[in-house]
Amino acid sequence: MAVCCDLEADINGEETFLLDKKIICSFSGRLSKLFGKSTGANRNKVIFNDFPGGAENFELISRFCYNNGEIDINPSNISLLYSAAEFMEMSKSVSGNCNLLEKTKKCIEELGYWTWPDLLVALKHCQEMQQVATSSGILEKCLDSIVGRLAITSEASPCASTSSPDSSGLRLSCDTRSTESLKNSFSRANWWFEDLSVLSPNLVEMLVKSMVSRKYNQVIISRFLLYYQKSKFFTASSDEKRQVLEIVIDGLYTLDPSCISCKSLFGILRVVLNLNISKSSRNKLECMIGSQMDQATLDNLLIPSPYGTSYLYDVNLVLRFLKAFLREGGWRLSPTRMKKVASLMDLYIAEVAPDPFLRLSKFLALVVALPDSARDCWDELYHAIDVYLEVHAGLSEEEKLKICCALNYEKLSSDACVHLSQNAKFPSKSSVQALVSQQLKLKNLLQGSKNSKPDMDSPCKLNETRGKAKKGEGSEQIVLYSGRLDISGDNENLRAHLQGMQWRVIELEKLCKKMQAQMAKLMKSKTPTTHSTARSLPRLCS
Structure with missing residues (x-):
């Protein structure tokens, strides 16, 4: 025919x-x-x-x-x-x-009754004509079926994976005598990673959204995204790498922060530094890292400065991390977390302080980035400032004062205060302020020791305290001068005056230690003392 x-x-x-x-x-x-x-x-x-x-x-x-x-x-x-x-x-x-x-x-x-290999084949062809498959609804139904299949396998005893003939799904062992089988089953929670790593970034984005909406295990989702990023990078071009990273970062950003390790985020950051990803994705990554700053290490923060800049490390990036930490943490910023970040920043500031190209504004921004309450002791910051002033000897007196104004002298140890008072790199005002702060601390300490009372329920202990406090060493009176100093006069006279103040502080420290030892003995002793010699306590004049 x-x-x-x-x-x-x-x-x-x-x-x-x-x-x-x-x-x-x-x-x-x-x-x-x-x-x-x-x-x-x-x-x-x-x-x-x-x-x-x-x-x-x-x-x-x-x-x-x-x-x-x-x-x-x-x-x-x-x-x-x-x-x-x-x-x-x-x-x-x-x-x-x-x-x-x-x-x-x-x-x-009837797509829900298809086998896992059939679903993968259909999904692959949907990927090739995504626009048509999306408008017709086939792609959405295929993804829903796959996520539903994964949800079932993660909750019960799942069916075998088809990525290889002898591979199997997540099988939970009922043998409680050994934990080895349980470890093996947990490690096989990623049996489907290789199967779905062939998907395009757009399909992975849709897959993650579907998983999150179905309340799939977010820890496993984060692991899949990291696996996907690594598997795609072997043969991808720069543009493809950029697209993959943006999808991975955006996907991780939708998950609970506790499901992603800080180490993994810094690993992504190292890759991002060499690619021009979108500003939105970069901001999301920095926010995620910033919210976990208390889990970071010094090595994580020592990121080289961008190409074309003279300073050694990317200080601006760390400042953005800190900003995100304070912003994203909100009410969750416990004192413990704040102190961890403060300790980390002390190490970082000490590391970048010797950089001769680090500008004063950036160094000062690092010093004041965290609130004063984040640190119990400012000795580490003082030593970092000391190094910075030594390297940047050309700073003016006014510029040095800007840095020193950020110091909390009340939280400096006695050794640090004494060292500062003799440090010629610091302005004279800072030396005076350190000594005055130290004297006030000692005065308060002595006043507290003088006013501390033993157990008032025991008259014998009260008499014993009074007697022993008047007895022993330290009978001489030390008078300290903490009034205003005329620092506009001759520098030699000022230095001599400061040395005299330093000597009086040292003497007072010795006396304070003796009194503390005596008070400790008094509080521990239970035998009343009836023979005591009237001796007046040293007094501190202001």
Whole structure:
């Protein structure tokens, strides 16, 4: 029988098909409308510039028409056939056979019963024509089925993975006598990572959103994203790497911060530094790192400065981490977390202080970044400032004072105060302030010792305290001068005066230690003393 070829179809400029118009029009509503009821022998031509799936897919539906509505619908072609059936409006029935659109819809409804390999095949083909698959709903249903399958395998005894013939899913052991099987089962929670690592970044983004909405284990989601990033980087170009990183960062940002380790985030950061990712993704990564600053280490923070800059380390990046830590932490910033970050920053500031190219404004910003309450002792900061002033000897007196004003002299130890008073690198005002602060601390300490009372319920202990406090060493009176000093005079006279103050502080420290030892003995002793010599306590004059 002669084959009639009265229809010429140009498909996306890829290929031209010669077809029987009558046969094709009997299944396609679109062509029927185009040609009306005319099925004459005159050759007609149609041009499709946006046919879904191209020439290969048009050949599929042509075979469906020539086979009188019979075709094998499987996971590898269902998305193609469905999209083509919609495009060609193939909702007609011929000789009682179901139309192609109805057949594909029915197959999609049964998608939840497909095997894992079938789901992967269908998902792969959806990826190749994502726009069509998304609009038709096939992609969403395929992803939902995959996430549902994963949720089942993570809760119970899952089915085997098909990534390899002998691989198996997460099998929980019932043998409580050994933990080895449990460890093995937990490590196999990632059995599906390799299967889904072939997906495009856009599909991974959709997959993660579906997993989060289904309340899938976020720890496993974070591990998959990190695995996906590493697996894609082997053969990816710079643009592909950038796209993968942005999807991974955006996906991690939607998870609970406790599900992502600080070490993993810094690992991503090291890669990001060499790629020009979007500002939004970079800000998200810095926020995630900043919220976990109390888990970071000094090595994590020692990030080289950007190309083209003279200073050694990227101080601006660390300042943004701190800003994010204070902002993102909010009410969760416990004193313990604050102190951990303060200790880390003391180490970092000491590390960057010797950098001769570090500007004063940046160094000062590091010093004052955290609130005063974050540190119990400021000795480490003092030593870092000492190093900075030594390296930057050309600073003016005014610039030095800006740094010294950030110091909390009340939280400096006695040794640090004495060292500062003799430190020629520091301004004279700082030396005076350190000594005055130290004297006030000692005065308060002595006053507290003088006013401390033993157990008032025991008259014997009270008499004993009074007697022993008047007895022993330290009978001489030490008078300290902490009034205003005229620092505008001769520097030599000022230095001599400061040395005299320093000597009086040292003497007072010795006396204070003796008194503390005496008071400790008094509080421990239980035998009343009846013979005591009246001696006056040393007094501190202001």
